[in-house]
Amino acid sequence: MEVNRALGSGWYAHGMSLYTQEIKDAAKRLYLRHHTPKEIAAIVNVPLRTVYDWRTKGQWDDLLSTESVEEAMGRRLALLSERDEKTKLELTEMNSLVESLVKLRHSRMLMEGKGEPGEGSEGNKRKGASGGKRKRGRKKNDVTGIQEDDFKVKMHKYYFRYQMELREARHHRFRMLLKSRQIGATWYFAQEAFEDAVLTGRNQIFLSATRAQAEVFRRYIVGIARQHFDIELSGNPIILHTEKGPAELHFLSNNSKSAQSHTGNVYIDEFFWIQKFNELYKVASGMASQKRWRKTVFSTPSAVTHEAYDLWTGDRYNKRFKKKRVEFPGFKEMQSGILCPDNAWRKIITLDDAEAGGCDLFDRKDLELEYSPSEFANLFGCQFVDDTFGVFRFADLEECATDVSQWKDMDPSALRPFGNCPVWGGYDPSRHRDDASFVIVAPPLKPGGTFRVIKRFKWVNKSFTWQAAEIKKLCAMYNFTYMGIDVTGPGMGVFDTVKTFYPQATPIHYSVGSKTRMVLKAQEIITSNRLEWDAQETTIAHAFLTIRQTYTPNGQVTYSANRTDTTGHADVAWSIMHALINEPISHDQAQGACVEVL
Structure with missing residues (x-):
């Protein structure tokens, strides 16, 4: 207990139980x-x-009784109502629950033919007489009332042209889509899969790099059902009751152990950013091997060294049939959508294609200001990055992408999301462009451990005083023990302001020597598989890929990412390196223990 008092009352050592079974049981009952x-x-x-x-460890979720959404909300409301001196957040939550419960009960009464809440029996009789049969005992996730024409009226007529082209090609057993960012591909395929499940009763399987990405599909489908058909879907997997029988909708990550046990139409999101793609692709192909199933993969491009690249280019097909080597369609042909020799229908949708297809959701001038030409070509022009000449290898960067739901010591909703654990900051300023980058990195608790990029900020067209004020807010939320700020150019204004409230801020002066040390340190950490970030932050890997080895006018080796007075590049990569450089090149030093403060 002396150790406990020395480290603080909230100290917890993994592998050692400092809590009685009575406390654990109390926690379980509360859950x-x-x-x-x-x-x-x-x-x-x-x-x-x-x-x-x-x-x-106790698998508490498995012990929870099965409840409807309405029952769960009612239980939560009752629990909050019992509390004295409710907080503002609790009062807001209660108001939201009451509003949602009223809507749910209103919808349920209408579906059961009971009329508007408050109507008497006469009102119900009138409804029954004029409104046809009353619906009794409606099943959970019942979509039997939805017909093909409903989708045409409520969904199809709002599609952009390129989404209609994807729909028209849905009969192909294998589709591959290379796309610009944020053109609505995930939303479209979620709707397509939901429609197919409702009308045919076929299973739909969604695979993504992480569980969080797979849940995006689920949120879209739940939202589509609620918004357009006034149906509340629940469950995971979602089991739809259709006129053709039950249809299962599964939402899985690429490390799901149960993935290969399912069959159905398969959708793989951002497949060019999935680790060990070939392994996942083999499983996905098995799930959709019967001729009635379809397989669809879509993604923004990553690097030419990714495992899926030869599948996209057709080289994998030609390696199998060397004697019958065939030429695959080129970029322009694929922009129109085309069936290729390997029987895969391929399509490319750039930002230009999306805008030509009616998409007016982008401001091109802002994007061209925000991203360098090579970033823009990759993110919006469907161009792959050639990392064979880069300082960082895509295979190593790919290992950094992780499912952040596994970070159990993070609570994004808390006032202090990372408790009192130490974090390091890294800031990279804008040059003559309008964006700057700030990252929060959790250092390892033991020498040689893993760094985690727990937060990433991109500040566009903001003054240095505004940016410094944001950093001050973050200092109140996180326990910064180091912060590296690039003081080149406009970075000096941010640094001078930050010093007034965080005196430990460390200036980083760019030179051939300092850039070399930062790149070497990052290489050491990344190649040792000691860095992690959210797999959904695909632009981080891209930023590292653009860093090249170059030479100064006098022949010295240095590193750059095509920075000029008018274009910045790899901002987030440099900001991460500004944080990582706090660990010496030889990292055999203790980083300090994390102390939980309750």
């Missing part, structure tokens, strides 16, 4: 009564990550 982990941690006075550990 089964639908208290949140954060609330439980405060009530039983244990660290939040400890509650998460107990929940996972």
